Amino acid sequence: MFQFAHIEYLYGLLALPILGFIFLIALYRRKRALKNFGNPDLVNGLTPEASLSKPWIKFILMESALMLIIISLAGPQFGTKLKEIKREGVELVIALDISNSMMAEDIAPNRLENAKRAISKLVDRLHNDKVALVVFAGDAFVQLPMTTDYEAAKMFLSTISPKLINNQGTAIGAAIELGIKAFTPSQEKNKALIIITDGENHEGNAVDLATAANDEGIIVHTIGMGLSKGAPIPEYNQYGQKDYRTDNQGKVVISKLDEDMLKKIAVSGGGKYIRANNTKTGLNALFDELNQMEKAEMEVKAYAEYEEQFQYFVGFALLILVIEFFILFKKNKRLSTVNIFKSNLLDLKKQ
Secondary structure (H helix, E strand, O other): OEEEOOHHHHHHHHHHHHHHHHHHHHHHHHHHHHHHHOOHHHHHHHOOOEOOOHHHHHHHHHHHHHHHHHHHHOOEEEOOOEEEEEEEEOEEEEEEEOOHHHHOOOOOOOHHHHHHHHHHHHHHHOOOOEEEEEEEOOOEEEEEEEEOOHHHHHHHHHOOOHHHOOOOOEOHHHHHHHHHHHOOOOOOOOEEEEEEEOOOOEOOOHHHHHHHHHHOOEEEEEEEOOOOOOEEOEEEOOOOOEEEOEOOOOOEOEEOOOHHHHHHHHHHOEEEEEEOOOOOOOHHHHHHHHHHOOOEEEEEEEEOOOEEOHHHHHHHHHHHHHHHHHOOOEOOHHHHOOOHHHHHHHHHHHO
16 A cells, blocks of 8 residues: 655646756757857867766756655655554443333433434543444344444444334343443453433343343443433324324323333442433433543554655655766766777777
8 A cells, every 4th residue: 555645745746847848948048158159169179078968967866856855755655554552441332222212202302312412422522442332122232333433333323213123112131131242251340331211111130130240340320311200202104293102092102211220220230320301311420430430451453554655765865966966067087088989990900
């Protein structure tokens, strides 16, 4: 692989043909001036040591040196190499409830959208930490494996909606179990699992699983999305008209936050429970908790920057300039006395 760090400097190469044009004009004017001065043969006889080729050689060398210097200023770089970068941070798994009840609008604009915005802001504050996303409803799956690519995390986060899982419900236990598996096996501590849900329609033994997670060194935090009074779950028909979900008796279903369950999960997981509302989501408070965690050393493979190669171009340019310095405009006295054709004629006469 090859690239220039400062490709804009290559525009300086446009000066080379301009300098060549100026050199030709200078030679033409010099030739015309000598012609006006007197007979060319007479003038050449008065300056026998003047060389016609040396100015051309010196100019070509100067142009070559200038070209190499311009290229070196552009920062030529060759190839990349893979190396391990050691960082200190924590591993964070965010398990987000995407069941239909998370579309309730007691927290504006709705529970799910509010949670996604808060997660995005949390990701912006991460530094040298790893993050993974787990989504769950009646089932759970890993939306994004453990990574330090925060832009990818935000991109995957933006695609999350209740349509990702057909099986509805709130399987917090499945989310915890999958969240445990999402952590790096070699890391024994510095792990945190944040569960964001309204806790309704709880399925599975979440409390026992939170205890098991904590035994493995994972701190389990919970954030309750929703208000205690609850809210109906909106539904939209094919024409985009808004309605609300009803039960078998035709009554509007009110989705309420199950705080007791989320508190028990947080206690069992050695973490904290925070209830979200319209003014705060709780992730900022949990971010302070993450900062207080002991940072673990993690090795992350990354591509190193391109290796700089400008020194070779500078070296060749200096070598050319040294050669140009020792080339004089005059003819070499020893070489000027050598006449190959004259020597050959003498040899033939002797024969």
